[in-house]
Amino acid sequence: MRINFSSFFAGLKKLFQKFFSRTEVGPAVPLATDQAVVQNLNETRWPSLTQFTYLFRYLNRTEGWIFRLALLLLFISAMLLVARYINRHWIPEPAVGGTYTVAVVGAPRFINPILASSEVDTNLTSLFFSGLVRLTPEGKYENDLAEKIEASADSKTFTAWLKPSLSWHDGQSLTSEDVRFTFETIQNPNVGSPQYAKFRDVKIEIPDDKRIIFKLEKADANFIMNLGLGIAPAHIWAEIPAAAMSATEFNLKPVGSGPFMFKEIRKMEKSGDVRGLTLERFAQAATPALLKTLKIRFATDVQAELDLIASGQADGLRLVANDFFSKAVKLRGAKANYQPLPQIVAIFFNFKNKLLAEKNIRLALSAAIDTEEIVKKIRPDARFINGPVLDGMPGGESISSGRKTELETATKLLTDAGWKKDAEFFTKGTAELSLVLTVPDIKEYTDVASLVAEAWQKLGVKVEIRKIDPGALAKDVIKNRNFEALLYADRYDNTLSLFPFWHSTQSFDPGLNLTSYYNKDLDQALTDTQKPNLTPEAKAELNQKIQNLIQKDLPAVFLYQPSALIVNTVNLRSTSPGTLLTANNYFLDATNWYTKTKRFWKWSP
Structure with a gap:
């Protein structure tokens, strides 16, 4: 069967011409007369289908185009409503395959x-x-x-x-x-x-x-x-x-x-x-x-x-x-x-060191560090943290900004503790405020250590950076807690439990409490988190208590949470x-x- 396309398009052309063109008429008739004639053709005064064919003789040219535009908008609106309805009810779901x-x-x-x-x-x-x-x-x-x-x-x-x-x-x-x-x-x-x-x-x-x-x-x-x-x-x-x-x-x-x-x-x-x-x-x-x-x-x-x-x-x-x-x-x-990974990068203070066992020194060292600068320069993907409880853990919350350097606050903390700044560094009697910052020899961590050391030296603390081969870190540093301050990443397991990292019983190898920090109330809260069948609300309350206790004593400076x-x-x-x-x-x-x-x-x- 052959299709005559020329006849088809000619017919389509006539149809469009009939709809979009105005038919020539004879002598003008008053509008009121036209309206009266049309309305009297049907007792209900509602146009029949036959009358609709004369619509464009009834309307003037401007009204005709307005009517055409209204029809077009009505059609488009109807199609959009139908599409929206279908989209809301024709729901995609995951399928097997691929x-x-x-x-x-x-x-x-x-x-x-x-x-x-x-x-x-x-x-x-x-x-x-x-x-x-x-x-x-x-x-x-x-x-x-x-x-x-x-x-x-x-x-x-x-x-x-x-x-x-x-x-x-x-x-x-x-x-x-x-x-x-x-x-x-x-x-x-x-x-x-x-x-x-x-x-x-x-x-x-x-x-x-x-x-x-x-x-x-x-x-x-x-x-x-x-x-x-x-x-x-x-x-x-x-x-x-x-x-x-x-x-x-x-x-x-x-x-x-x-x-x-x-x-x-x-x-x-x-x-x-x-x-x-x-x-x-x-x-x-x-x-x-x-x-x-x-x-x-x-x-x-x-x-x-x-x-x-x-x-x-x-x-x-x-x-x-x-x-x-x-x-x-x-x-x-x-x-x-x-x-975000279940990890924290922090500087852990060894409480066996007499200087770092002083709370004011730890608070001063923390106040001197600009965590916003560290994240911006070293790890832009990281999130800010203020403790070991992370956003995504029960009781965790999102931290929108880091800590800026507060040298005046840090200086006052040291002076209140009896330290005096002589020339470049703080001293107390014959003792000089100095420490060794141990860090795995990994570029990310050594870059962070450099920024931290610079901040501490501006405060008046003498700092030496000690780089350790990552392969030897566990044996030479962590096992015997052979450090003063350690820049390190705590990596949580699937339980997201803080017990192995902060309970006092974990202060010796193979425990992961690197600081040897002890707090009776903290130990109790950590022990309570190990109870079975804890509700999410109870776990969140305990984690918040742990966060507050650690923030108060600051056994570590919490820098950031890296991302994958x-x-x-x-x-x-x-x-x-x-x-x-x-x-x-x-x-x-x-x-x-x-x-x-x-x-x-x-x-x-």
């Missing part, structure tokens, strides 16, 4: 919950293996493989029931025997598991295929947090001798029950180093993912990681050290997002908002990532 490729510095060795110790191995293990419970981005523990968990009144016995129909990636059933095997293997000293200390004295019983009983020698109300450890399949690992566990291929080709299952591994031909992993969604997981495929590309360093993004071999990455932030945000098509930089060249989204924990552990909410959406009709948006 592929995302992430670049990571390092390479895996043990993707295995029993042996994993490095950050790369630990993070990857959470993708392949599920635990009885799982940590959410909000910092709560919820059931994963476990249907329910009950604790005894004395917090010495915990009983877990597995969900029905659990399976491994290879189709085998997951039972309580797998749970027992995992923890008993960890307890075997010949295996050398990093988790050994946590479970050494725990006894495990399995009355049936779905029930596991954990019996502790000492009460531990927070033991349930340890049950987030991934469970390993007994039908694979039980046949492997303890001495051979670190050499089996299952460490790089894992079989688990987590949200993703192994599909492919890429290695360098000569060295055998792992350069890539491809993971597929495991629909039968206790907590399934939304992404269909997750690819991981491993890089030797940050520059190589950026090169993977620039060349299109990866879609996104996470950076913590700010050395490469400026390069990362300039990548073509990159969308940058800063997420998340860079993506694709529209990767998450069903959960970013938190302190997701900034610290990039894969924590990987089950919530999605790139695809679908729409559904919702009558009440």
